[in-house]
Amino acid sequence: MQELINKANVLMEALPWIKNFYGKTIVIKYGGNAMVEEKLKEGFARDIILMKYIGLNPVVVHGGGPQIGKVLEAMKIESNFIQGMRVTDSATMDVVEMVLGGKVNKEIVKNINLHGGKAVGLTGKDGGLIRARKLEMKAVNPETLTPEIIDIGMVGEVESVDPTVISALEESNFIPVIAPIGVGLNGETYNINADLVAGRIAGALKAEKLILLTDIEGVKDKQGKLISTIDVGRVPDLINDETISGGMIPKINCCVDAVEEGVFKAHIIDGRMEHACLLEIFTDKGIGTAVARFDK
């Protein structure tokens, strides 16, 4: 009997959060281990469906860097990254679009639909969702030691987001699943980092939350202890004193940008943990690191 009451208590813990988030949009960047391991994949699909059925509007933006890498390797095309961005010539762009917009996107859609949801896959080309432009990357020339703009091919940055197609899908209770590919003014295709796309889509939708799933517990301090909350104003110091480095820099900056654009809270959480999204949204304590304007 006590076991049943405990179950009811767990559900009741979620009640204030369900009330709070009812009708609100949550953008989730899906990637890493959560997109590879069978058990985690199924758990993620079920989490998204549960969110939808209790009245939230989940929007999934996915990555797929490792999946692209595997196909490029099989095709004997070399992968090169500069400042975390894949150098993308036209042969690589074809593979990126094929893998992200095709196999990876459709597998996520299939998993959600298989477990009872109604997902629709899109790239940024569909409905004019993501207008992109070429990313101007600055790097220091090792010979002259001066910063200059380098050409890394068809890598894009988001110029603007037109969320009309997302709203149309939400009205009919579909769950949008978005591949991070954008289209330029003249119809050219761009490969865009998925975290950046998720941040901008969350901003355009004025989402309640942006959740970035990654393969680490969250942002850690210099002693390796998890930092549960970070005020956006503190981020530059954490980067300058090198508490935050490497791949975590674009992630945290993307959270800051989303908050500045009107997203209430951004979270960096551990996608290796089963039901990570649900634990973050529906429990009092949450997991991972929350980034917001706490010091008002």
Ligand SMILES: Nc1ncnc2c1ncn2[C@@H]1O[C@H](COP(=O)(O)OP(=O)(O)O)[C@@H](O)[C@H]1O
């Ligand atoms: N302060 C920090 N807290 C946590 N991770 C950090 C921190 N600073 C740097 N990192 C690094 O950033 C990595 C996450 O970025 P990345 O590997 O690019 O993620 P993903 O592949 O999910 O996009 C972590 O695995 C860790 O090595």
Ligand SMILES: CC(=O)N[C@@H](CCC(=O)OP(=O)(O)O)C(=O)O
């Ligand atoms: C420009 C750029 O680097 N684009 C990424 C897009 C996919 C992505 O971001 O996937 P993850 O989230 O798994 O890293 C790439 O080509 O790998």
